[in-house]
Amino acid sequence: MLQQQRGIQHTEQEITMTEQHEQWQALEIRRPDDVPAVTPLSWQFDKLYRHSERLMNLALPSDFPYPVEVAGAEDAVAAIALGESIRRDIEYARGTRARQALELGATVADVAGALDMDEDQVRELLRTWADGQRLLWQSTTDDGRPPLGLSPDAYADFLAFLDQADADR
Incomplete structure (x- = not known):
């Protein structure tokens, strides 16, 4: 309305x-x-x-x-x-x-340029982000709240995706 x-x-x-x-x-x-x-x-x-x-x-x-x-x-x-x-x-x-x-x-190089970092720093940033998202998922599910972050499967999928992005360089 x-x-x-x-x-x-x-x-x-x-x-x-x-x-x-x-x-x-x-x-x-x-x-x-x-x-x-x-x-x-x-x-x-x-x-x-x-x-x-x-x-x-x-x-x-x-x-x-x-x-x-x-x-x-x-x-x-x-x-x-x-x-x-x-x-x-x-x-x-x-x-x-x-x-x-x-x-x-986007490529890892594209993201590195946007963040004014080298590609290894971007990979570290993304792994740290994924670790935090996995911990967020764990803490919300442990507390009985609706899950936020990356489930164990989504975490593994993201790391595989990131490894594939590394392989494509």
Whole structure:
């Protein structure tokens, strides 16, 4: 079902996303773990920008002619925590994106170029990523949660795929 807001039609899913975004905007961030899992990077960057803008306003002269919001300690702490959350998200995604690139037909050399690494470093990155995904699968199934990560079979398949990518070089 579509609803009309400001002359634009929106689906129920988009409206729910808007509500989630409003909840995110109201959330106080003091630690990287305060950022909910799978929060879009664009949302994190937007919140970081707002805190950073207030921090930059501290450098304005006291007689600045326009009203501005000035930062407090909470802005500095939030900017640090958001920066760390973003760094972690980007770092975590490296292995996932490298795997996706290979599965979509990129070569190990292509991925190495994109990451500014040599091919052996890419293989190590992917093996480390696969090990983490296998451990994630094990921990979620051990805890009775829906499995996340690579099952033992998927792990073995990925390592075989990676070995084949090595053989093709």
